[in-house]
Amino acid sequence: MAKFPEKLVEKMEVREAKNNLRVLPVRNDLVDFSSNDYLGFARDVGLRDRVDSFLGNNPFFKNGATGSRLLSGNHPLYQQLERFLAEHHGYEDAVVFNSGYDANIGLFSSVPQRGDVVLYDELVHASIRDGIRMGNAKAYKYGHNNLQDLEKRVDRIRHHLENSEIYVVTESVFSMDGDSPDIQELIEFCNRHSLHLIVDEAHAIGVFGKGLVPKIGGQHLVFASVITFGKALGCHGAAILGSTSLKNYLINFSNSLIYTTGLPPHTVATILMSYEHLQSPEGIKTQKRLLTNIDYFNSRIEQLKLRDMFLRSESAIQIVLMSGADHVKRCAQNLRTKGYDAKPILSPTVPEGKERLRLCLHAYNLHSEIDQLLYLLSNAKDG
Ligand SMILES: Cc1ncc(COP(=O)(O)O)c(C=O)c1O
Known part of the structure; x- marks a missing residue:
């Protein structure tokens, strides 16, 4: 050895x-x-049987994706799922990633540019912090769920860097604390100050319906939401919800989407059937x-x-x-x-x-x- x-x-x-x-x-x-x-979906035998019968009747079944989504891996179930997710959650578009970790590193490493600033809640998930670290923007944390502290930081940045895009990142349910920011207040604040808000909804989906952003009808006011399927949906994978421009940008610049084999049809079918079950x-x-x-x-x-x-x-x-x-x-x-x-x-x-x-x-x-x-x-x- x-x-x-x-x-x-x-x-x-x-x-x-x-x-x-x-x-x-x-x-x-x-x-x-x-x-x-x-919700117990991961252990639901009936759900597993519905996935089997869905795939059994599906002409494009293969055991694996066979390549990156940009090469041979973009099987038709992906389009079906992304159309469904955008409509169900009420966003213009959706792009599916292999996991929430991949979605966050792909988003935060590619979107904020050199000269931009990311302001993140001090308790955000490691995948967000890793993504920020992989990118070129400056990043500063703000106090947990502390809007006053966020405001102070925005003022300071605007004073020094007039033309920077500023991204604000939070979770709608914090994974290691279980609490939530006041999403309504945060959305209003970000819009008043022309900040791009990104909300990770990993632990809200299925617990609070379609997520806490849709709950207050805020989809058109956030830059992006991240949802994951490995928690209440009981399966695997994730999606970034937002505009079609954002989706097209990620397809071009997000390495964790581009340089990896896509999800197998079985996994994408399981996500579709889990949503069907959620609505039953x-x-x-x-x-x-x-x-x-x-x-x-x-x-x-x-x-x-x-x-x-x-x-x-x-x-x-x-x-x-x-x-x-x-x-x-x-x-x-x-x-x-x-x-x-x-x-x-x-x-x-x-x-x-x-x-x-x-x-x-x-x-x-x-x-x-x-x-x-x-x-x-x-x-x-x-x-
Ligand atoms: C808030 C948050 N975002 C993202 C992730 C990563 O999601 P996934 O497990 O699908 O990689 C997690 C997982 O623990 C999480 O808690």
């Missing part, structure tokens, strides 16, 4: 010493308070069940006087802040021994000292499971 470089060994040793070494967990059959499968009476019932569970969770933490343990969240993501890797790992391990799966989130995913237990609520969680989880957490919080 070739020698592993010493510098890399040292980096791993530092992680180990801080007790935040990452390892790939084994899939388990514990009660699920950890996956992003909010059963899918609508499932979405209501998830919202009921979120309400139930929030009302129980009030009743049990556990409010202070949790960050405020109306979404499917509920966070218990627990400073220190040891503490949060021990708590997750205790839950696991009792049959409950919730993931510890450690530095560097979140800042050191802001470690947390991330609980994901699902349509299929029973009220009795939520009660038991809260009971175990109320006993474990000090341990």
Whole structure:
């Protein structure tokens, strides 16, 4: 075996010493308070059967895409999906990427130009920060959901760089906090100041219907929204929603779309069938069940006087802040021994000292499971 470089060994040793070494967990059959499968679509056997029968009746089935979308990989299901997404979410156009990570690096590395500025919420996802880092624009963070801080930064930039395009980036549901910005206020602010707003809706789609931007009819006022299919839709892939000009630009300049093999027809068909399921009476019932569970969770933490343990969240993501890797790992391990799966989130995913237990609520969680989880957490919080 070739020698592993010493510098890399040292980096791993530092992680180990801080007790935040990452390892790939084994899939388990514990009660699920950890996956992003909010609606249970990933485990829905009926949905899988509908994908099979859809593809069975489809003349352009191949096992793989056979190439980049710009070469041989742009099979007709892509056009069907993109037309559907634009219409369903209410945007002029849509372009599908292989994942949310690819969509964000493709968008942020190619759109903001040298001399432009990106202002991003300090808690945006790593894929957004990686994309920004790959591009040529200057970037500054602003305080989490803090419009006053954003305004201060915009004023300062406008004072020094009159002609720059300014992009503002946020998430409609934050992946590691579960909270949301005031989207209406942010859209109005960005329009008043001629800023290009980009909203990552990964954790809102399917939890809050078509997303929080469509909820307030703001589609024509944002520069782009990013949606992903690996969370509530239960499958895989992502799309950037916006204008046809943006789509054509991305097809020309976004390397994570151009230089990669497209999604296989099976994956694109699964996205189409997941949306069909989402709109069916059963899918609508499932979405209501998830919202009921979120309400139930929030009302129980009030009743049990556990409010202070949790960050405020109306979404499917509920966070218990627990400073220190040891503490949060021990708590997750205790839950696991009792049959409950919730993931510890450690530095560097979140800042050191802001470690947390991330609980994901699902349509299929029973009220009795939520009660038991809260009971175990109320006993474990000090341990
Ligand atoms: C806010 C946000 N954006 C983008 C992504 C990446 O999406 P995907 O898992 O499809 O790569 C994630 C995934 O965790 C996310 O939480």
